[in-house]
Amino acid sequence: MQNPVEGLDGRAGLEEGEDSQLRPQAPDAQASSQNSATEGDHGNVPQSCPQDSGRPAAPGTLATPGSQAAPGSPSPGSTVGSGAAAEEAAVIPHSEQATLVPGPSGDAASTGNRSLEFSVTVPFRTAVEADMARRSLVANAHPQQVMVQQEFTANDSILAVRWTTDDPFLFRISINTFLDQLSLVMRNIQRLEFVAVVKRGRGRSRES
Amino acid sequence: MELSGEYVGCDGEPQRLRVSCEASGDADPLQSLSAGVVRMKELVAEFFGTLVEQDAQGLAEDPDDALDGSRTSAC
Numbered sequence: 292m293q294n295p296v297e298g299l300d301g302r303a304g305l306e307e308g309e310d311s312q313l314r315p316q317a318p319d320a321q322a323s324s325q326n327s328a329t330e331g332d333h334g335n336v337p338q339s340c341p342q343d344s345g346r347p348a349a350p351g352t353l354a355t356p357g358s359q360a361a362p363g364s365p366s367p368g369s370t371v372g373s374g375a376a377a378e379e380a381a382v383i384p385h386s387e388q389a390t391l392v393p394g395p396s397g398d399a400a401s402t403g404n405r406s407l408e409f410s411v412t413v414p415f416r417t418a419v420e421a422d423m424a425r426r427s428l429v430a431n432a433h434p435q436q437v438m439v440q441q442e443f444t445a446n447d448s449i450l451a452v453r454w455t456t457d458d459p460f461l462f463r464i465s466i467n468t469f470l471d472q473l474s475l476v477m478r479n480i481q482r483l484e485f486v487a488v489v490k491r492g493r494g495r496s497r498e499s
Numbered sequence: 500m501e502l503s504g505e506y507v508g509c510d511g512e513p514q515r516l517r518v519s520c521e522a523s524g525d526a527d528p529l530q531s532l533s534a535g536v537v538r539m540k541e542l543v544a545e546f547f548g549t550l551v552e553q554d555a556q557g558l559a560e561d562p563d564d565a566l567d568g569s570r571t572s573a574c
Contacts, residue, residue, distance in 0.1 A: 408507040411539070414500045414520070416528055459554065462506075463547040470540045477533045484529075 409462050410453040413473065421445045424476045428452070431472055439465045500528065502535040504543065516542045 415421040425445040432441050439462070440455040454465055504516040520535035522528040 407509070409504065411502070411504045413502060413532070413536075415532070420529075459547055459550045463543065463551070466504075466543050466547075467540060470536055470543070474533055474536050477529055477536070481527070481529055481533075 406455050406457055407459060407462065408453060408455050409466060410451060411466070411469070413450040413452075415448045415450060418445070418448050420480055421448050421450045423480060424450050424473065427476045427479075428469065428472055432469075441465070441469075500532060500535075502532065502539050504539060506546065514546075516546060518542065 413421075413424070415424065422445050425443050429443050432443070442453045442455075444451045444453075452469060454462060456462060456465075500520040500522075502518040502520055506514045506516075508514070516539065518535045518538045520528075520531045522531040
């Protein structure tokens with residue numbers, strides 16, 4: 292049974308070869324070759340039909356029937372064709388995978404544009420102290436605003452400060468400078484209170 | 500009284516630093532707050548020191564992705 296089937300395949304191959312040789316440039320010949328190529332690929336590798344449908348338009352496809360037309364080895368020709376199809380099928384998934392890679396990296400890039408934030412809240416005893424501290428610190432913050440954005444807010448007796456930047460190293464510099472200045476401001480407030488107490492004491496002693 | 504700090508990184512999750520500034524007995528509250536500021540400086544130095552070190556290690560581990568690493572550190 293196998294022999295008659297092989298014979299029929301051989302005859303079909305020969306006929307296709309003759310047609311392509313007789314009319315290599317005619318549109319009808321190209322259409323017939325496309326149909327035959329599609330049918331052949333559909334029978335051999337159904338999954339690769341859409342990919343192979345684009346191949347007949349290329350001149351390389353016409354060379355294949357010539358090789359098949361050789362009476363010496365029809366079977367090796369079909370084997371080579373299936374191998375080429377397999378190789379092409381294997382290459383395309385890799386390219387598809389390559390195209391997917393930029394997606395996640397693109398998302399990462401968009402995430403990378405986000406700024407960093409750090410905030411500190413300082414609870415003073417009174418609103419007056421908080422406002423005094425805010426005024427003093429704002430006056431000394433101008434040089435730093437060039438690199439790091441700073442916001443000072445006094446709400447009742449709470450002083451809130453927020454920094455925004457893209458570099459964590461700048462955070463460290465700005466926040467340390469702020470805390471140093473904050474300590475200085477607190478010392479000044481304590482001194483003012485001390486002076487006030489002394490003056491009150493003197494006033495009482497004079498009255499007595 | 501509590502001196503608090505909050506850091507929000509690239510992932511958007513906040514990380515908090517807290518220092519208690521309770522005045523004991525007749526101690527001046529402002530003096531306790533000053534001590535809290537000193538403690539906060541230590542915490543900030545430790546926190547950002549670790550953060551910068553992690554960024555540096557990330558760059559060293561992936562030299563081929565230096566550009567991506569720079570973007571990450573910029574976050």
